[in-house]
Amino acid sequence: MTHIEGTFTGAGGLNLYYQSWQPEGELRAVIAMVHGFGAHSGLFNDAVQHLLPLGYAVYAFDLRGHGRSPGQRGHINSWAELREDLHTFLTRIQERGPSCACFLWGHSLGAAIAVDYALRFPQSLQGLILTAPALGKVNLPVLKVALGRMLSQVWPNFSLKVGLDQGTSLRGQNYILTQDPLRHEYGTARLAAEFFATEKWVENHASELQVPLLIMYSSGDRITPPEGSVAFFQKVSFPDKESYEYPGDYHDFHQDINYQKVLVDLEHWLEKHLDGEIDNPASKCLIKIPSLHTETFTM
Structure with a gap:
């Protein structure tokens, strides 16, 4: 395994941290991940x-x-910044392996970012993976949501603790992961307003999705309840779609007690889209992506 860390230039010239993990031997495909609110790539x-x-x-x-x-922690000026950051990131990856299948995986808030991107740039992806997507109802304190919407235009970088219960993310010994010092709990008024506007747009355009979809959710998720995932899945008319429910698991179920079951299901879905069971002729990695020789993407 080769682990690479570096930065790339996102929207507005902001240098964003990234990391990649390269397998030994032949490369079959690329998976790009977008983390959730308050989290990070690690x-x-x-x-x-x-x-x-x-x-x-x-x-x-x-x-x-x-x-x-x-x-600023948990702040954006507009949702377009997040979209441009992701577009630049994926473009730089794909420039290094233009014949390689690229799957986009978004978790929670990252799922909203990912599906917004997939609706606008479907030709760049061989598949979309959404886990615990922040679609539909999100369990945030009502007063804080109302405050964020009200202040978005007059005080956009007003910040406060969002109020998510970290005890609903992971169970047992895995709960210690929520104490990670790189995590945070702050969001700004503008982020809240932009998120809800984007989530509504995504819901209204779900039937236009033209990318193979895997959506995974948990019945025990008290941050992004499963009803949102079910409703979004039903609106997608693209025939290549699958959904999996994990009874009783918490929000970060890819790290939760039953994470191995989740990852095996993900593996099987990926294999189907690479080995010809699904008619997706572009999903072949014909060349090995070279390791980045510097710690910074060349723009």
């Missing part, structure tokens, strides 16, 4: 360790205002 370790031996390269970056990336 929280997919179980998935990375599962996917690397299968021949997948994994890329992830810290959203602006998150993890090791700069910016």
Whole structure:
């Protein structure tokens, strides 16, 4: 395994932190990950360790205002910044392996970012993976949501703790992961307003999705309840779609007690889209993506 860390230039010239994990031997496909609110790119370790031996390269970056990336914690000026950051990131990856299948995986808030992107740039992806997507109802304190919407135009960078119960993310000994110092709990008024506007747009355009979809959710998720995932899945008319429910698991179920079951289901879906069971002729990685020789993407 080769682990690479570096930065790339996102919207507005902000240098965003990224990391990648390259498998030994032949590369089969690329998986780009987008983390959730308050999280960072280092929280997919179980998935990375599962996917690397299968021949997948994994890329992830810290959203602006998150993890090791700069910016006010949990703040954006517009949703377009998040979309441009992701577009630049995927473009740089794909420039290094233009014949390689690229799957986009978004978790929670990252799922909203990912599906918004997939609706606008479907030709760049061979598949879309959404886990615990922040679609439909999200369990945020009503007063804080109302405050965020009200202040978005007059005080956009007004910040406060969002109020998510970290005890609803992971169970048992895995709960210690929520104490990670790179995590945070702050969001700004503008982020809240932009998120709800984007989520509504995504819901209204779900039937236009033209990318193979895998959506995974948990019945025990008290942050992004499963009803939102079910409703979104039903609106998608593209025939290549699958959904999996994990009874009783918590919000971050890719790290939760039953994470191995989740990752095996993900593996099987990926295999179908690479080995010809699904008619997707572009999903072949014909060349090996070279390792980045510097720690910074060349723009």
